[in-house]
Amino acid sequence: MACRLADSFILFKGSHQKPLQSKRAIIAQYSPRVCNLKECGLIQKGFRHRLNFVPRKKVTVIQAVAVPLEPSPVESAEYRKQLAESYGFRQIGEPLPDDITLKDVIDSLPKKVFEIDDTKAWKTVLISVASYALGLFMISKAPWYLLPLAWAWTGTAVTGFFVIGHDCAHKSFSKNKLVEDIVGTLAFLPLIYPYEPWRFKHDRHHAKTNMLYEDTAWHPVWKDEFDSSPALRNAIIYGYGPFRTWMSIAHWLMWHFDLKKFRTNEVKRVKISLACVFAFMAIGWPLIIYKTGIMGWIKFWFMPWLGYHFWMSTFTMVHHTAPHIPFKYSENWNAAQAQLNGTVHCDYPQWIEILCHDINVHIPHHISPRIPSYNLRAAHKSLQENWGKYLNEASWNWRLMKTIMTVCHVYDKQQNYVAFDELAPEDSRPITFLKEVMPDYA
Incomplete structure (x- = not known):
């Protein structure tokens, strides 16, 4: 499945709301789900252009183009700060470790x-x-x-x-x-x-x-x-x-x-x-x-x-x-x-x-x-x-x-x-x- 931006990345899609970062930057840096390389913009135009020159008989077709990214949005202090500003919070807390009771x-x-x-x-x-x-x-x-x-x-x-x-x-x-x-x-x-x-x-x-x-x-x-x-x-x-x-x-x-x-x-x-x-x-x-x-x-x-x-x-x-x-x-x-x-x-x-x-x-x-x-x-x-x-x-x-x-x-x-x-x-x-x-x- 192609990766989608969660509401926690860009709150509102109206013209009055500015996204936190560019869509590609946020996905590449923070997405916790499987990301389709093509749709997320991780395959750049220049790279695709060079692929066109590979002789056809040497091309190996890779069917699975999804790679897992680590689930780290709320672990980044800078990102939490951006989310807090976007949501109207003063602070968004970092995740509490599982061993804390x-x-x-x-x-x-x-x-x-x-x-x-x-x-x-x-x-x-x-x-x-x-x-x-x-x-x-x-x-x-x-x-x-x-x-x-x-x-x-x-x-x-x-x-x-x-x-x-x-x-x-x-x-x-x-x-x-x-x-x-x-x-x-x-x-x-x-x-x-x-x-x-x-x-x-x-x-x-x-x-x-x-x-x-x-x-x-x-x-x-x-x-x-x-x-x-x-x-x-x-x-x-x-x-x-x-x-x-x-x-x-x-x-x-x-x-x-x-x-x-x-x-x-x-x-x-x-x-x-x-x-x-x-x-x-x-x-x-x-x-x-x-x-x-x-x-x-x-x-x-x-x-x-x-x-x-x-x-x-x-x-x-x-x-x-x-x-x-x-x-x-x-x-x-x-x-x-x-x-x-x-x-x-x-x-x-x-x-x-x-x-x-x-x-x-x-x-x-x-x-x-x-x-x-x-x-x-x-x-x-x-x-x-x-x-x-x-x-x-x-x-x-x-x-x-x-x-x-x-x-x-x-x-x-x-x-x-x-x-x-x-x-x-x-x-x-x-x-x-x-x-x-x-x-x-x-």
């Missing part, structure tokens, strides 16, 4: 980052309650043209509630496990998120991070799924393209309300969580509507809820989605590589980091979910000192989002991802639209 990484962390501090934990609750109350006040007073700003603040503040429930689910909020279950359930209620179903599924995400089939967070799309029907294909293209920053809504509906998705010993706790959520909907929503009307329900609850899902979707896809980060079958999966090498640290504006309790300092959280959110920065500093060259790091930027939304689509064993518009250009107008309209600056 997750225990090795955990043991390198200072013991104090695992310590639970009740004062710091309840401080996060105070920050979230105060910022959410301020957001509701802003919505009540803001003129119509400032409502989007009030919604953005309030949606970000209520995302902090999710992070508190997230710590409770990982048993890193309090030493009292009953307190954790109560606080976690209450923190999730404004989001209509059932605490126990989410906890069970999220534990699997940590145990099987970036494992095909088993990971309960977002996978790449499967090729047979993409080809199964025109209607599903269109839904997938829109969902993983222009609507990707709200795809967590679909995930929320599909994963958390179906009792059949849970083990027998989990069902009782799942039912309790679902009862709490439905009670909140049955009591809270009518009260909001009674006091403020349907438009008040939209202003005070629904729009901030959409803001929360924007962050839920954005954070989740940035944490584990990039052209160079592979999803692997279970037999080839390595825990240390998935958690240290397959997780992304991303810096956001300071106000977002404060309201969301540093959830995007995400690599140490995947090294050990028992690290409380208020200790994640100290843990990340330790990881930088001991394992810094293996880390994937970025600051939020448009190029990073454009890479994820227009490239990271269908699973491919060799390339990790194939973009929709490569497989079905006639159906992928939403993707070409994003390539044209999304900014490309990092």
